Amino acid sequence: MAGLKEKLYDKILEWRPRTKKLLQDHSDVVVDQVTIGKLLGGMRGLKSLVTDISYLDPDEGIRFRGYTLQEVFEKLPKPQKSEMPYVEGLMHLLLTGDIPTRKEAEDLVDEFSKRRILPRYVYEVIDAYPCCSHPMAIFSSAILSMHRESFFKKKYEAGINKKDLWDPMFEDSLNLLAKLPEIATYIYAKLYRDGNRIQSNPNMDMGGNFAFMMGKEKPYDDVARMHFILHSDHESGNVSAHTGHLVASSLSDIYLSVSAMICGLAGPLHGLANQGVLMWLHELMDRLGGEDPTEEELTQYVWDTLNSGLVIPGYGHAVLRKTDPRYLLQREFSLKHLKDDKIFKYVDMLYKIVPPILQEQGKAKNPWPNVDAQSGVIQWHYGVREYDFYTVLFGIGRSIGICANVIWDRALMYPLERPKSLTTDMLEEITGIKKND
Ligand code: HAX
Numbered sequence: 001m002a003g004l005k006e007k008l009y010d011k012i013l014e015w016r017p018r019t020k021k022l023l024q025d026h027s028d029v030v031v032d033q034v035t036i037g038k039l040l041g042g043m044r045g046l047k048s049l050v051t052d053i054s055y056l057d058p059d060e061g062i063r064f065r066g067y068t069l070q071e072v073f074e075k076l077p078k079p080q081k082s083e084m085p086y087v088e089g090l091m092h093l094l095l096t097g098d099i100p101t102r103k104e105a106e107d108l109v110d111e112f113s114k115r116r117i118l119p120r121y122v123y124e125v126i127d128a129y130p131c132c133s134h135p136m137a138i139f140s141s142a143i144l145s146m147h148r149e150s151f152f153k154k155k156y157e158a159g160i161n162k163k164d165l166w167d168p169m170f171e172d173s174l175n176l177l178a179k180l181p182e183i184a185t186y187i188y189a190k191l192y193r194d195g196n197r198i199q200s201n202p203n204m205d206m207g208g209n210f211a212f213m214m215g216k217e218k219p220y221d222d223v224a225r226m227h228f229i230l231h232s233d234h235e236s237g238n239v240s241a242h243t244g245h246l247v248a249s250s251l252s253d254i255y256l257s258v259s260a261m262i263c264g265l266a267g268p269l270h271g272l273a274n275q276g277v278l279m280w281l282h283e284l285m286d287r288l289g290g291e292d293p294t295e296e297e298l299t300q301y302v303w304d305t306l307n308s309g310l311v312i313p314g315y316g317h318a319v320l321r322k323t324d325p326r327y328l329l330q331r332e333f334s335l336k337h338l339k340d341d342k343i344f345k346y347v348d349m350l351y352k353i354v355p356p357i358l359q360e361q362g363k364a365k366n367p368w369p370n371v372d373a374q375s376g377v378i379q380w381h382y383g384v385r386e387y388d389f390y391t392v393l394f395g396i397g398r399s400i401g402i403c404a405n406v407i408w409d410r411a412l413m414y415p416l417e418r419p420k421s422l423t424t425d426m427l428e429e430i431t432g433i434k435k436n437d
Contacts, residue, residue: 001107001108001111001174003104003107004092004095004096004104004107004108004111005167005170007096007098008095008096008170008407008411011096011097012166012408012411012412015052015411015412016411016412019412031047031048032046032047032048034046036427036430036431039422039427040427042318043237044318045318045319048237048419049235049236049237049242049245050236050414051235051236051241051245051405051408052065052097052408053065053094053233053235053401053404053405053408054094054233054234054235054401055235056234056235056319056320058319058320058321058322059321059322060322060325061320061322061324061325061326062233062234062235062325062326064090064093064094064232064233065093065094065097066097067093067099068325069230069325069326069329070325070329072085072090072093072229073085073226073229073329075099076089076090076093076099076100076105076229077089077100077101077102077105077106079205079207079208079221082208082221082222082225083219083222084207084221084222084225084226084229085105085225085229086105086106086108086109086205086206086207086225087205087206087207087224087225087228087229087400088105088106088108088109088111088112088205088206089104089105089108090228090229090232090400091108091177091400091403091404092104092105092108094232094233094400094401094404095404095407095408109205109206111174111178112174112177112178112205112206113178113202113203113204113209114178115174115175115178115179116178116179116181116182116200116202116209117179117182118179118182118183118186119146119149121145122142122145122146122179122183123186125141125142125145126138126141126142126183126186126187126190127190129141129190131191133191134266134388135184135187135188135191135388135389135391135392136262136263136265136266136272136391136392136395137266138187138190138191139183139184139187139262139392139395140259140260140262140263140266141259142183142187143176143180143183143255143258143259143262144255144256144259146176146179146255147253147255147256147259149172149175149255150168150172150253150254150255151168151171151172151175152165152168152169152171152172152253152254153253154168155167155168156168156251162413163413165251165410165413166407166408166410166411169248169253169254169406169407169410170407172253172254172255173254173403173404173406173407176254176255176258176399176403177206177399177400177403178206180395180396180399181200181206181209181210181213181396182200182213184210184392184393184395184396185197185198185200185210185213185214187389187392188214188386188389188392191386191388191389192386192389197213198212198213198214198215199213200212200213201213205225206224206225206228207221207222207224207225207228208221208224208225210224210228210396211223211224214384216382216383216384219337220382223333223378223379223382224393226329226330226333227375227378227393227394227397228393228396228397228400229397230326230329230330230371230375230397231326231371231375231393231394231396231397231398232397232398232400232401233398233400233401233404233405234401235319236405237318237319238270238318239264239265239267239269239270240261240262240264240265240270240271240395240398240402241261241398241401241402241405242264243257243260243261243263243264244257244258244260244261244402244405244406245257245402245405245406245409245417246417247260247261248406248409248410249409249414249415249416249417250416251416254403254406257402257406258399258402258403261398261399261402262395262399265391265394265395265398266391268313269311271372271391271394271395271398272391273313273314273370273372274314274371274372274375274376274387274390274391274394275376275387275388275390275391276313276314276372277313277314277347277372277373277376277377278343278376278377278380278387278390279313279387280305280312280313281343281346281347281377284298284301284346285346287301292342292345293346293349295349295353298346298349298350298353299353299357302350302353302354302357303357306357306361312354312358313372313373314369314370314372314373314374315354315355315358315364315366315367315368315369315370315373316358316364316365316366316367316368316370317366317368317370320366320368320370321365321366321368322366322368323368323369324368324369324370324371324373326370326371326374327368327369327370327371327373327374330371330374330375330378331348331351331374333378334347334374334377334378334381337381338377338378338381341377341380341381343377343380343381344377344381347373347374347377350369350373351369351373354367354369355367355368355369375390375393375394376390379393
């Protein structure tokens with residue numbers, strides 16, 4: 001992988017003086033204020049992290065390396081006869097900031113293919129899990145088990161200059177990313193197909209090979225590419241990205257960091273919401289005995305959910321204040337490929353019905369749909385009906401963003417993350433509620 005690594009190294013050398021200058025000459029410049037509201041409110045919106053891989057604007061949505069999602073999908077090279085770009089090309093973009101040439105993207109496809117073989121024990125770890133386990137728990141463990149392979153760990157133990165740590169992190173990241181489709185599809189086969197798996201095809205790109213191992217025809221390869229690209233990065237403050245970055249800040253290797261981030265992604269307020277949407281829709285279908293709902297019935301169902309103190313899965317966001325462009329891109333795909341799908345029709349009706357209800361309820365700051373409102377229905381349509389599995393797909397995509405971030409964290413020699421805690425007593429003293437006598 002000499003070409004990409006050299007290019008990345010040049011970028012790193014160019015970038016380092018910028019970070020150094022900010023730190024040396026402007027360390028005391030105030031960027032944001034830490035209020036009690038922020039401390040007790042999950043640090044929502046607090047400007048306290050740095051990443052150059054992606055930026056999330058509340059109104060516009062995500063940009064990867066300065067490119068909107070539309071631009072990313074238009075500009076990245078695509079495999080022959082495919083609607084969606086190479087996932088490997090996205091990795092090149094996130095790492096270097098440059099749209100790769102077809103050759104650069106295909107070089108990375110070859111590199112992933114060379115690194116895709118799993119150690120035998122990973123299958124054994126997966127097999128050892130009891131059947132009713134959630135696939136995200138298995139996924140995290142399978143990744144964790146490969147910690148012993150870490151090149152970064154070996155280099156660190158042997159003694160390596162801090163400036164060079166990005167290099168073994170890069171090698172580990174490529175090794176891990178190349179293996180994720182195989183791990184995920186093996187878990188799928190174990191849990192839902194009595195262990196009948198399809199071996200990987202070394203001549204395919206990541207999305208194509210994933211579809212192949214899932215036993216799916218076209219256009220599922222494009223579904224996989226779209227899914228992995230859309231879910232790859234969403235700047236650094238969300239639970240999964242922040243976890244990956246935090247764990248790696250203690251110089252844990254990529255296997256430890258990605259395994260941990262998968263656990264954060266598995267929560268219902270984060271990545272698990274995509275499975276939540278499908279469960280919630282099926283409850284509705286059961287309630288209606290399979291009949292198509294009227295607008296009134298859907299409205300009633302949304303209100304019933306809210307009145308029971310539950311959230312509407314797939315709606316709202318901690319940063320976004322408009323419809324998530326990741327939702328819109330998937331909607332565009334769905335309108336083209338699955339517009340007559342029964343569940344897609346529900347999803348589309350909800351797009352009209354939910355936002356005004358959330359606005360009327362007046363709690364959610366963002367009444368619009370997020371990425372998870374639309375992703376599950378596409379999987380369902382193409383026959384991946386085990387919705388427990390949907391967050392694993394999210395996890396494959398998110399790992400790409402985490403790896404790009406963590407490689408750059410080491411390249412820029414970001415330190416151990418260690419914010420300071422206060423006690424409630426201290427907050428009451430600061431506010432004057434309690435006198436310190
Ligand atoms: N349905 C009902 N109530 C909602 C809501 C929704 N979809 N979204 C927010 N609210 C409520 C919150 O629960 C909160 O209520 P309380 O004051 O009673 O605690 C209030 O509105 C204010 O919340 P907020 O400031 O608008 O939103 P947060 O930043 O606290 O939370 C969440 C953001 C995404 C967690 C939230 O919108 C939510 O729970 N949505 C449903 C679950 C979901 O779709 N999660 C996936 C988000 C995208 C993602 O990370 N994908 O991985």
